[in-house]
Amino acid sequence: MATIELRNIEKRFGETYAVKPFSLTIQHGEFVALLGPSGCGKTTTLRMISGLETVSGGTIHLDGANITWQKPGYRNMAFVFQFYALYPHISVRENIAFPLKAEGMAKSDVYKRVDEVVSILRIENLLNMRPGKLSGGDKQRVALARALVRKPAAFLMDEPLGALDAEYRESMRAEIKRLHLSTNATTVYVTHDQVEAMAMADRIVVMSAAEVQQVGTPADVYHAPANLFVARFIGSPGMNLLAGPRRGEKVELPGTGNIYTIPAPQREVLQAATPEGKNVIVGFRPEAAMLNEQGALTGEVYATDMLGAYKLLHVSFDSDTVVHIRCDRMVSHPIGARVRFDLDPQQVRFFDATTEKAIGPTQSAGTAPISVQAANAQEKAA
Amino acid sequence: MANFYETGPAKPVTESVRVDKVTPGARARHNIRAAAVILFAIIGLIPIFIMVVTAFKTRADVVAVPPKVLFQPTLEGFVFLLTERVVLPPAALAEKKQSLEQLDWMERVAMASGQTITGPSDYVRRLWNSVIIAGISTLISVFLGLLAAYAFSRFPIAGKDDLLFFILSTRMLPAVVVTIPLFLMYRQFGLHDTHLGMILLYTAFNLSLAVWLLKGFIDEIPKEYEEAALVDGYSRMQAFRKIVIPQAATGIAATTVFSVIFAWNEYAFALMLTSEEARTAPPSIATMLGRGGIEWSAIAAGSLGFLIPVVIVTFILRKYLLRGVTFGAIRQ
Numbered sequence: 284m285a286t287i288e289l290r291n292i293e294k295r296f297g298e299t300y301a302v303k304p305f306s307l308t309i310q311h312g313e314f315v316a317l318l319g320p321s322g323c324g325k326t327t328t329l330r331m332i333s334g335l336e337t338v339s340g341g342t343i344h345l346d347g348a349n350i351t352w353q354k355p356g357y358r359n360m361a362f363v364f365q366f367y368a369l370y371p372h373i374s375v376r377e378n379i380a381f382p383l384k385a386e387g388m389a390k391s392d393v394y395k396r397v398d399e400v401v402s403i404l405r406i407e408n409l410l411n412m413r414p415g416k417l418s419g420g421d422k423q424r425v426a427l428a429r430a431l432v433r434k435p436a437a438f439l440m441d442e443p444l445g446a447l448d449a450e451y452r453e454s455m456r457a458e459i460k461r462l463h464l465s466t467n468a469t470t471v472y473v474t475h476d477q478v479e480a481m482a483m484a485d486r487i488v489v490m491s492a493a494e495v496q497q498v499g500t501p502a503d504v505y506h507a508p509a510n511l512f513v514a515r516f517i518g519s520p521g522m523n524l525l526a527g528p529r530r531g532e533k534v535e536l537p538g539t540g541n542i543y544t545i546p547a548p549q550r551e552v553l554q555a556a557t558p559e560g561k562n563v564i565v566g567f568r569p570e571a572a573m574l575n576e577q578g579a580l581t582g583e584v585y586a587t588d589m590l591g592a593y594k595l596l597h598v599s600f601d602s603d604t605v606v607h608i609r610c611d612r613m614v615s616h617p618i619g620a621r622v623r624f625d626l627d628p629q630q631v632r633f634f635d636a637t638t639e640k641a642i643g644p645t646q647s648a649g650t651a652p653i654s655v656q657a658a659n660a661q662e663k664a665a
Numbered sequence: 666m667a668n669f670y671e672t673g674p675a676k677p678v679t680e681s682v683r684v685d686k687v688t689p690g691a692r693a694r695h696n697i698r699a700a701a702v703i704l705f706a707i708i709g710l711i712p713i714f715i716m717v718v719t720a721f722k723t724r725a726d727v728v729a730v731p732p733k734v735l736f737q738p739t740l741e742g743f744v745f746l747l748t749e750r751v752v753l754p755p756a757a758l759a760e761k762k763q764s765l766e767q768l769d770w771m772e773r774v775a776m777a778s779g780q781t782i783t784g785p786s787d788y789v790r791r792l793w794n795s796v797i798i799a800g801i802s803t804l805i806s807v808f809l810g811l812l813a814a815y816a817f818s819r820f821p822i823a824g825k826d827d828l829l830f831f832i833l834s835t836r837m838l839p840a841v842v843v844t845i846p847l848f849l850m851y852r853q854f855g856l857h858d859t860h861l862g863m864i865l866l867y868t869a870f871n872l873s874l875a876v877w878l879l880k881g882f883i884d885e886i887p888k889e890y891e892e893a894a895l896v897d898g899y900s901r902m903q904a905f906r907k908i909v910i911p912q913a914a915t916g917i918a919a920t921t922v923f924s925v926i927f928a929w930n931e932y933a934f935a936l937m938l939t940s941e942e943a944r945t946a947p948p949s950i951a952t953m954l955g956r957g958g959i960e961w962s963a964i965a966a967g968s969l970g971f972l973i974p975v976v977i978v979t980f981i982l983r984k985y986l987l988r989g990v991t992f993g994a995i996r997q
Contacts, residue, residue: 335892356898368889372911382897433897 285346285359285436285469286311287332292341294327301327304341305495307488314463314470316484318477320516323490325473326441332471333362333439345436356385361430365442367422369414375425376410382433400432403462420451427462437469444479456482477517481505489513503646505568507632511639514566514632520595522566523606526636529553529563536565538600541580546628552643553633562636569595569609571630578623582606584616598622719965724778727961741778742962744771746788746953746970750780757781788967791949796974798860798945799928802867806924807917809868810875815905817876818883819891829880832873840933848937858940866938867928874927875920882916883909918985925978946971 286309293304302324309315317325330336332343334355342351350358361382369378376397383393401407404424414422423443430438443459444452460483463470474480480487481501489496489504489512497509508514514522527536527543532550534543543565545553557563572580582598585605589612596608596616608624616622633642674687685691719727721738748771753761758779765773775782813832817825847866848857856862886909894904910917936948950967953960979986 333896335895355892355895356900358896360896362893362896364889364893366887366889368887368893370890370893370908370912372914381894385894385898385903429893429897 286344287437287469287471288344288347289328289332290342290344292328292331292338292343294324294331294336295339300324300493302331303494306341307495307498309469309471311469312467314460314472314483314485316480316487317471317473317490318480318484318487318516319475319490319496321475324493325475325488325490328490329439329441329471329473332437333360334358335362359433359435360437360439361433361435363423363426363430363438363440363443365445367414367426367446369422369425369429371413371415373413374410375406375412375414375417378414378425379428379432382429386433396432397428400428403431403465404428404458418451419447420455423447423451423455424458427459431462431466434466435468437471438463440470440472442474443472445474445476452479459483478519481517489516491516497645499646506630507641507643507645508566509641509645511564511566511634514634518568520569520607522568522632523572524634525565525600525604525606526562527565528560529557530560534563534565536580536600537604538582541582541600543579543626545633546631548628549631549633549643556633556635556642563642564634564636564639566632566634567626567630569607571627572606572608572624573627574608574610574614574622575625576623578625580626581621581623584618584620584622586618587616596622598624716965716968719962720969722962724960724962739774740770741774742960742966744774744782745960745963746966747771747786748775748782749784749786750775750782752779753781788946788949788970791944791946792970792974794860794939794943795929795945795947795971798863798867798943799925801860802864802871802928803921803924805864806868806871806875807879807921810872810879810920811910811913811917813872813876814879814883815909817880819888829877832876835873836870840931844933844937847934851938857938858942858944860943862938863935863943863945866934867924867931870931871924871927874923878920878923879913879916882913882919886912915985918982922979922982922986926975929975 288309289305289307291304291306292302294301307315317328319325327336331338334350334353338351342349344350345358355362369375370381373381376394379397379400380393383396388396397410398407401410404427406421406424406428409417409421409425414425417425423446426443440459444455447455456479459472463483472480472483481504484501486498486500487504488498489509491512497504497513499507499509504513504517508517508522511524514524525536527534527541529545532545532554534545535541536543553563580600582600584596585599586597588595588597592612594610594612594614596610597605598608599605608622610616634640635642669689678687686695720742721740722733722736723739723741726733726736753776758776761768761776761781768776772782816822817829822828851857851862854862856865890908890912891901891904894908895901899907930947931945932947932951935945936951939945939948946967950964950971953964953967
């Protein structure tokens, strides 16, 4: 069991906040990703959980026990570093055995355990090599083995795939995920790559400028971002965001004749949230736009990206406003051509132009938050 | 010659090199530079060559003009170095010649120049003093330097930059400036002409170098290594011993060699602060100049013996040194 509870933890350097106070409960067996651009405080948060960094305020609890001021070694957590931190002067076997030797375990037991872990990760053939001779992927496998060997209550991973080639990254992603499922250990995973976070995490904590922006499932942060930062940061490209004054149930978007009618279910909320004539921001994902001869919105094709499975159209509304639209790869649109499209009313989000916060719910419709404990129970039963 | 830019080099290029480095002009310049380096090395080695050769020459050969390149090698220099002798009157000499067979080889060598051995010289003792003083002071300064360098590298220390500068500043005064006050101090404290005094002095001098050198090496070791060990349940000191020290091996080797060389070669302090008990080799070799005419071959033999320990230390540590002296070469 390992439930990690962060209560109002914060980190200040003098008067500058590295992490502004926030609370979060990470359930046993949950895979939580801390996601954000570099310098947003995600690594600092992870290091505070591990004890490699002290908190400036707040407390950290592991299964109810206050571990805020415990030494890193007593927290029973394993840390996986971005640059592996494998000790170059000893063999892979000794590297993996290293944490066990701290516990003063008998030699024969140590190597038995090493062999177990090694077979899980299928790195038997590397045991006698020095870390310097390994490829990036193998180094990270060894680092994972070293983390795994102690059977820790929680894994803390700091961009473990950040230093890998794209080729290894995807296979390692799957490997870490499988490892998580088989060990069922609580995992906190720091990354700046939103694809990684989306693919692996049960819940994502989006951070920016030392502040937590949103905590939610991958579906939540993708479909119902809590603010403009999350909307822009998640997805590649990010959400299309268009500002325009609201008049009645219509929003005047940039470009000529681009009048967007607010879908019926959202009218009331929106009318209550924004005064008549003031700006509101309309957000939609590239795939929420459907090309349609009779579409309400129109723009000029500015560029097209052929991405294999689909095509991404850059459509300019005016000189400052370009939106991205996903369309069929077979459709051909010359640059400069005028296209019309509609938006899927289910997938349109609205944001307050001044606070930049979402208007309406920030949980994605139709995907009730996954109860991790329930999922765990199912797994155990299976 | 055919136009190089059309035909290319005569042989395929099988090493990694920029295109403009294989033109005939570049190759020629490269050879000239290489020749200059070799020439410089030869010029640099001439004194050592002369020293070695002189050590094996007889007194007459040493001063011969022009210098003799081919000569009958003799161990006279070494015998003179290691022994005290007196000149025998001609009668005694003739008498001794009768019993030539019973004499050992050293006596025979001494007799060739009309002398007889009265006892061993103090050269070996001086050399031994040097070994003890240089060895112990190096061990202490590398050990303390390692701890200090680690602390400076890893922990936030109040006034770190000032402290580091202060440590470095202990090396800024030339030895001759501080010898007089040190001489007076040492006399007061009873450290004059003691091993302890010299060890303390060389440790103090080498420590600044050790701290600075080792800090550079430890800075290069990613702190994640220790953090990984800390998370895995090791204490800071255990992490230091098991992770940092093995990885700083090149730095430790380099620092050791520098410290040994300084303590071994140091002359000014040793001359002023020692006289008999703790006198090291450098001043004692120099004083041989004055005794009973200049024994060039003995001096050369003494210098040769003096060189050997440094060569051995450097040789043992050479594999670390090669990487160690090119700072920053231990990046992962």
